[in-house]
Amino acid sequence: MKTADAPVEFYFDFSSPYGYLASELIDDLAAAHGRSVAWRPILLGAVFKATGSQPLVHQPMKGAYALRDFARSARFHGLPFAMPAVFPVATQAAARACYWLQGEDDAAARRLAHALYRAYFIGGRNIGETDTVLAVGEELGVAPARLEAALAEPAVKERLRAETESAIARGVFGSPYFVVDGEPFFGVDRLPQLEKWLKRGGF
């Protein structure tokens, strides 16, 4: 079942703290084993409807632990992190911007994804607002008028809907969620297992 050069599939929601941590680690990890990464933003709200779940921070007892663990996990990995004042946020605009730009220039889409995650989880900017997504794009040289038009395109909206639906059909139940040669890994804390898998072609 192993496909030598298949990309690591990386599912995430732009409002997911563990997704942000993973976004800072996965490209280097994959590259060290000759793999690229396919970045696939999805909507966790739709996923939670399918699983009957809810955001971690809203769950009894787990919520308080999660807030502590987000910050500690960031320190563990040496990554900057500040819990945003508004959390979680809707991530349709961020995800659509990412998919649209992938169609134009994959490297630029990667830079935009990093910039959006960092704007939210380092800078505390509300990427749930379209204006913030446009502003972050503009800082990278994406004309706001072009991006705003793209966000309203039916094909772009449909792409995000289809990716989320396809992710759910594959069993994706949270963020970050990775698939390597058909093998699923959930959570930034599974990156050591994912790395061993890449190194050995399974274990």
Next chain:
Amino acid sequence: MKTADAPVEFYFDFSSPYGYLASELIDDLAAAHGRSVAWRPILLGAVFKATGSQPLVHQPMKGAYALRDFARSARFHGLPFAMPAVFPVATQAAARACYWLQGEDDAAARRLAHALYRAYFIGGRNIGETDTVLAVGEELGVAPARLEAALAEPAVKERLRAETESAIARGVFGSPYFVVDGEPFFGVDRLPQLEKWLKRGGF
């Protein structure tokens, strides 16, 4: 807040696969940093009532992933593992046996805890049945009649009830769950963070 020689507190349910994996790793990890481990079996059923949760394997989508992840995590750590045919099981008898023996001989209680976990997650023996707990105890030299009488003692029953209640009051919401100098760590996948915490006295 750091207490130099305080034991690592290890909360677990005898029916928890990740608890079993942690049980094989935590003593050596703590000892490498001059710490002992206080083993505290609890009843996840009571915990799940408090959190409104349910066993992982019963959760939509997460269940299938969990079964795969249990076995893969065991391989990752180089530990033997076979998913028991009967799962989960009630663990009152196992937990009570462990607390009773702690009162007599802590090292023997540790050996019993390992033997019970291994009987279940390697040998597939149903430790939810009191007879199995008595048999596992007998294999370690604990007279079945003495253990059977101990399991019926009100003080032993109360100890388990009180430990579970105290765990919930502290925020324990799953298994394994560790507390090091007041810092909580949930999951066998947090052992690398726990180790860094022990090494540096926090990070």
